[in-house]
Amino acid sequence: DQQVKQNSPSLSVQEGRISILNCDYTNSMFDYFLWYKKYPAEGPTFLISISSIKDKNEDGRFTVFLNKSAKHLSLHIVPSQPGDSAVYFCAASAVDSNYQLIWGAGTKLIIKP
Amino acid sequence: GAVVSQHPSRVICKSGTSVKIECRSLDFQATTMFWYRQFPKKSLMLMATSNEGSKATYEQGVEKDKFLINHASLTLSTLTVTSAHPEDSSFYICSATGSSTDTQYFGPGTRLTVL
Numbered sequence: 001d002q003q004v005k006q007n008s009p010s011l012s013v014q015e016g017r018i019s020i021l022n023c024d025y026t027n028s029m030f031d032y033f034l035w036y037k038k039y040p041a042e043g044p045t046f047l048i049s050i051s052s053i054k055d056k057n058e059d060g061r062f063t064v065f066l067n068k069s070a071k072h073l074s075l076h077i078v079p080s081q082p083g084d085s086a087v088y089f090c091a092a093s094a095v096d097s098n099y100q101l102i103w104g105a106g107t108k109l110i111i112k113p
Numbered sequence: 114g115a116v117v118s119q120h121p122s123r124v125i126c127k128s129g130t131s132v133k134i135e136c137r138s139l140d141f142q143a144t145t146m147f148w149y150r151q152f153p154k155k156s157l158m159l160m161a162t163s164n165e166g167s168k169a170t171y172e173q174g175v176e177k178d179k180f181l182i183n184h185a186s187l188t189l190s191t192l193t194v195t196s197a198h199p200e201d202s203s204f205y206i207c208s209a210t211g212s213s214t215d216t217q218y219f220g221p222g223t224r225l226t227v228l
Binding site: 002038041043049091100 | 116122149154155156157158159206216217218219221222224
């Protein structure tokens with residue numbers, strides 16, 4: 001059973017608007033969450049992370065929100081740009097798991113001009 | 114949902130020895146598997162792509178004789194780090210796609226430490 005779920009396989013957003021990518025998890029032991037961006041034929045690039053002691057982390061156009069009670073995190077991109085078109089993966093880890101990452105299946109973000 | 118596992122989750126070995134890492138797709142047939150190495154800034158570098166039953170395609174700069182990849186079945190790919198050196202210490206992650214989808218499912222990773 002997948003412990004990290006990205007329920008939207010794809011998302012289409014107008015350029016300049018906000019993109020919101022969602023991720024849900026089931027394991028309450030997860031204490032660190034990451035978002036990666038992946039272009040075709042390349043490895044995933046780290047975007048932003050958040051520790052479970054926080055509920056928000058911001059880096060430029062990217063903000064990650066964590067709702068521990070709902071076991072939900074989201075990545076906000078604002079404003080969305082054409083170069084943001086990619087597949088976005090969320091991943092989670094627990095302090096006692098040898099730093100292993102449990103990945104979601106990804107959401108393909110398409111930014112429309 | 115599709116699950117990809119890796120074994121072992123962590124391995125410590127002596128310099129000069131070889132280490133084998135397994136990547137398995139648990140509930141789907143993985144026609145293509147990818148091997149990545151994680152660098153300190155957390156991004157993953159694609160090392161090679163393997164299709165079941167054929168030789169792996171290595172990315173530029175990756176030594177194929179050092180990182181042996183075998184994808185002998187539709188559910189298993191192995192990465193063998195031969196004559197490991199301390200600079201090979203890293204976090205290795207595999208991913209897999211099936212014939213009916215281009216969704217890529219990632220494994221949890223294997224942490225290799227070479228002493």
